[in-house]
Amino acid sequence: MPGNILYAQSGGVTAVINASAWGVISAARKSRRVGKIYAGKDGILGILHEQLIDVGAESPRELRKLMHTPGGAFGSCRLKLPDPKKDDRHYRRLIEVFRAHNIGYFLYNGGNDSQDTTNKIAKFCQNAGLKTVCNGIPKTVDNDLVETDCCPGFGSVAKYIATTVAETRRDVASMSRTSTKLFIIEVMGRHAGWIAAAGGLAGEPGGPIMVAFPEIPHSPGKFIAAVRARIAKHGYCCVVASEGIVDRKGRFLSERDTKDSFSHAQLGGVAGVLAEECKTALGVKYHWALADYMQRSARHLASLTDLEQAEAVGRVATELAIKGVGGIMPAIIRTNECPYRWQVKPVSLAKVANRERHMPRKYISKDNYYITAACRRYLTPLISGETYPPYRDGIPDFANLKLASVKKLLSDWRI
Amino acid sequence: MPGNILYAQSGGVTAVINASAWGVISAARKSRRVGKIYAGKDGILGILHEQLIDVGAESPRELRKLMHTPGGAFGSCRLKLPDPKKDDRHYRRLIEVFRAHNIGYFLYNGGNDSQDTTNKIAKFCQNAGLKTVCNGIPKTVDNDLVETDCCPGFGSVAKYIATTVAETRRDVASMSRTSTKLFIIEVMGRHAGWIAAAGGLAGEPGGPIMVAFPEIPHSPGKFIAAVRARIAKHGYCCVVASEGIVDRKGRFLSERDTKDSFSHAQLGGVAGVLAEECKTALGVKYHWALADYMQRSARHLASLTDLEQAEAVGRVATELAIKGVGGIMPAIIRTNECPYRWQVKPVSLAKVANRERHMPRKYISKDNYYITAACRRYLTPLISGETYPPYRDGIPDFANLKLASVKKLLSDWRI
Numbered sequence: 001m002p003g004n005i006l007y008a009q010s011g012g013v014t015a016v017i018n019a020s021a022w023g024v025i026s027a028a029r030k031s032r033r034v035g036k037i038y039a040g041k042d043g044i045l046g047i048l049h050e051q052l053i054d055v056g057a058e059s060p061r062e063l064r065k066l067m068h069t070p071g072g073a074f075g076s077c078r079l080k081l082p083d084p085k086k087d088d089r090h091y092r093r094l095i096e097v098f099r100a101h102n103i104g105y106f107l108y109n110g111g112n113d114s115q116d117t118t119n120k121i122a123k124f125c126q127n128a129g130l131k132t133v134c135n136g137i138p139k140t141v142d143n144d145l146v147e148t149d150c151c152p153g154f155g156s157v158a159k160y161i162a163t164t165v166a167e168t169r170r171d172v173a174s175m176s177r178t179s180t181k182l183f184i185i186e187v188m189g190r191h192a193g194w195i196a197a198a199g200g201l202a203g204e205p206g207g208p209i210m211v212a213f214p215e216i217p218h219s220p221g222k223f224i225a226a227v228r229a230r231i232a233k234h235g236y237c238c239v240v241a242s243e244g245i246v247d248r249k250g251r252f253l254s255e256r257d258t259k260d261s262f263s264h265a266q267l268g269g270v271a272g273v274l275a276e277e278c279k280t281a282l283g284v285k286y287h288w289a290l291a292d293y294m295q296r297s298a299r300h301l302a303s304l305t306d307l308e309q310a311e312a313v314g315r316v317a318t319e320l321a322i323k324g325v326g327g328i329m330p331a332i333i334r335t336n337e338c339p340y341r342w343q344v345k346p347v348s349l350a351k352v353a354n355r356e357r358h359m360p361r362k363y364i365s366k367d368n369y370y371i372t373a374a375c376r377r378y379l380t381p382l383i384s385g386e387t388y389p390p391y392r393d394g395i396p397d398f399a400n401l402k403l404a405s406v407k408k409l410l411s412d413w414r415i
Numbered sequence: 416m417p418g419n420i421l422y423a424q425s426g427g428v429t430a431v432i433n434a435s436a437w438g439v440i441s442a443a444r445k446s447r448r449v450g451k452i453y454a455g456k457d458g459i460l461g462i463l464h465e466q467l468i469d470v471g472a473e474s475p476r477e478l479r480k481l482m483h484t485p486g487g488a489f490g491s492c493r494l495k496l497p498d499p500k501k502d503d504r505h506y507r508r509l510i511e512v513f514r515a516h517n518i519g520y521f522l523y524n525g526g527n528d529s530q531d532t533t534n535k536i537a538k539f540c541q542n543a544g545l546k547t548v549c550n551g552i553p554k555t556v557d558n559d560l561v562e563t564d565c566c567p568g569f570g571s572v573a574k575y576i577a578t579t580v581a582e583t584r585r586d587v588a589s590m591s592r593t594s595t596k597l598f599i600i601e602v603m604g605r606h607a608g609w610i611a612a613a614g615g616l617a618g619e620p621g622g623p624i625m626v627a628f629p630e631i632p633h634s635p636g637k638f639i640a641a642v643r644a645r646i647a648k649h650g651y652c653c654v655v656a657s658e659g660i661v662d663r664k665g666r667f668l669s670e671r672d673t674k675d676s677f678s679h680a681q682l683g684g685v686a687g688v689l690a691e692e693c694k695t696a697l698g699v700k701y702h703w704a705l706a707d708y709m710q711r712s713a714r715h716l717a718s719l720t721d722l723e724q725a726e727a728v729g730r731v732a733t734e735l736a737i738k739g740v741g742g743i744m745p746a747i748i749r750t751n752e753c754p755y756r757w758q759v760k761p762v763s764l765a766k767v768a769n770r771e772r773h774m775p776r777k778y779i780s781k782d783n784y785y786i787t788a789a790c791r792r793y794l795t796p797l798i799s800g801e802t803y804p805p806y807r808d809g810i811p812d813f814a815n816l817k818l819a820s821v822k823k824l825l826s827d828w829r830i
Contacts, residue, residue, distance in 0.1 A: 042592040071585030077593040167712040170486030177457040178492040289707035297586040383809030394798030
């Protein structure tokens with residue numbers, strides 16, 4: 001009896017994570033070596049609770065809509081598993097579920113933490129003598145995974161932010177004579193300035209667009225001087241501010257008092273802090289926007305490159321698993337920059353787990369507040385190409401899955 | 416010698432205000448009764464300073480891009496002219512400029528305040544024996560002009576917010592088990608809940624989407640109870656909150672200490688106030704987004720209906736002016752709801768000036784936090800149809816005008 005396949009989504013979702021799901025599902029369907037196709041409800045949390053979704057019960061028509069549906073269609077979660085050397089109960093439970101449901105292939109779709117989790121599960125399976133092949137599928141809007149040229153999910157948020165800055169700068173420019181002279185848009189990215197850098201694509205060197213990177217410790221004096229210079233020259237200034245900006249002591253400029261379940265600080269509010277600093281010093285009228293979840297779910301403006309890469313990594317991770325190749329994550333390799341060409345190549349999960357890739361210094365301009373030509377060359381292909389969802393009554397027609405449960409075979413899980 | 420035409424943009428700009436400009440320009444070009452085509456730089460402020468833009472000097476290729484370029488291509492301003500009975504210096508100066516540049520037609524593209532201004536200028540011209548024909552062109556994302564079924568600019572922001580809510584609700588739904596259970600997106604609209612209502616299009620009665628209208632005084636107890644009920648039923652709640660929400664005493668929930676030049680309070684920050692209220696009462700993790708200028712400049716997701724109407728009102732206002740019909744604003748009349756049909760009909764500026772149209776009570780559900788079926792029927796056609804800008808290197812290819820100045824003939828203006 002061929003093994004069943006189990007796919008799960010992890011961590012913050014993206015505009016194209018479901019394209020990876022579609023890559024998994026379509027590859028699995030084509031193979032005779034795969035039995036049933038299951039998905040974890042709300043990621044690994046659902047697997048622990050033996051809440052599996054029978055993907056085979058979905059209508060093919062709705063499943064195809066995964067290619068243009070944002071969010072995590074099967075649910076995702078933030079759950080960091082303990083170190084198995086200290087507490088292996090989660091891992092033993094996962095293996096129990098894998099055994100009960102004849103899981104031959106496990107595909108886990110996530111970022112840094114999730115690649116680490118997949119790696120640990122793969123090793124645990126191996127040590128337990130289980131033949132389940134475990135692979136990771138990259139996904140993060142933060143673009144901070146190592147060993148891959150870029151991360152699926154990033155290109156789309158980058159396109160959205162670049163386009164949004166191209167649009168809002170025109171709004172601000174047209175009103176600046178009597179109204180707002182400073183506009184700040186706060187974007188995601190945590191410790192890495194990739195998304196903020198994408199906003200710079202809508203500007204030009206010496207122009208009114210400024211980027212505030214988390215890689216550069218915030219200096220109020222230099223920041224205000226940079227804003228002042230742009231307003232003096234152009235009549236207005238637009239700042240793309242990363243949520244992860246830190247002060248010289250490395251403290252987040254605006255840190256809420258809550259932390260997520262990975263013990264990461266929950267960020268948000270930098271734009272307001274920066275705007276007030278400038279207001280006090282410069283006395284200009286400001287506005288600010290907080291893109292928050294808007295940016296990572298904006299499937300209506302996905303990058304075609306990103307969508308194709310998201311589908312490809314899901315498909316390749318599955319094809320390799322079916323061939324028996326486990327413990328890997330398909331990475332995206334840039335084989336040529338102009339014209340842009342890419343291919344997918346597996347890398348060992350051990351190399352990816354728990355490492356973060358920051359913006360290289362050469363991508364940040366000498367004055368610290370803009371991107372370099374090299375950065376533009378890196379980013380441009382990733383946001384290129386448009387792929388629109390179909391609309392119904394003026395709103396995108398997204399997938400509505402049934403999410404039918406697979407019958408439970410085990411007793412409830414309590415820990 | 417035929418009269419020249421002068422077009423100016425006023426107040427907050429929109430994703431499609433330049434489509435109205437294109438309607439003016441294309442109609443003016445077709446007529447032998449129009450001489451040169453001018454635009455006011457930064458709206459009426461530029462006209463007062465005799466800063467006119469020679470539209471004829473632009474390349475036809477760039478001008479055609481006005482149909483897909485957001486912001487005010489010629490600049491806009493917030494400037495409320497004084498009551499001419501008390502201080503007529505602005506009006507006398509305008510007439511001086513009109514005379515010097517042989518302005519036969521004046522087209523002013525704006526909202527409530529601007530229609531009032533156009534009306535006053537029209538009367539002043541008449542009293543001064545000037546034959547300049549003055550017409551208004553409607554524009555406001557707030558959808559609060561009277562005598563018209565809808566306002567150009569609104570349909571596009573409504574489509575953007577409806578789509579954004581359709582996308583973010585999927586993001587929140589997929590993460591809610593271990594992460595954010597309450598998401599609040601703050602939208603524009605001032606005293607009118609039209610934009611907030613559009614967010615409701617992405618929901619369904621009894622669903623997790625809630626709308627907080629400025630027409631309904633905020634009751635913290637009822638609001639928190641409504642959020643609690645939705646989280647209990649669906650696991651999460653998404654609130655579309657109008658920036659103009661007021662408390663029972665009619666005070667804005669979050670009012671900054673600055674006012675714009677029309678003496679309107681500058682709004683923004685309601686989402687944070689509401690989120691904190693819920694956090695305290697319910698202890699749930701929340702996120703909030705502030706769409707700010709993003710929503711009104713999002714030409715990448717304009718409504719085709721809105722774009723066509725914006726072009727039509729610009730064109731009709733100009734055609735009527737050329738025929739000698741002045742003192743009017745072209746209104747949009749809904750001649751049939753399903754299938755939707757509309758036409759343009761002139762209404763007297765006197766009827767429109769300084770009046771505000773709020774959401775009718777019948778468009779707000781009985782529980783105060785959702786839209787009715789009648790509201791959905793009203794809104795749906797306005798957000799229908801897609802019209803995408805062309806892209807270049809992944810970013811929309813917007814118009815870049817030269818904005819060449821018309822030679823000044825008068826002495827500088829000081830007041």
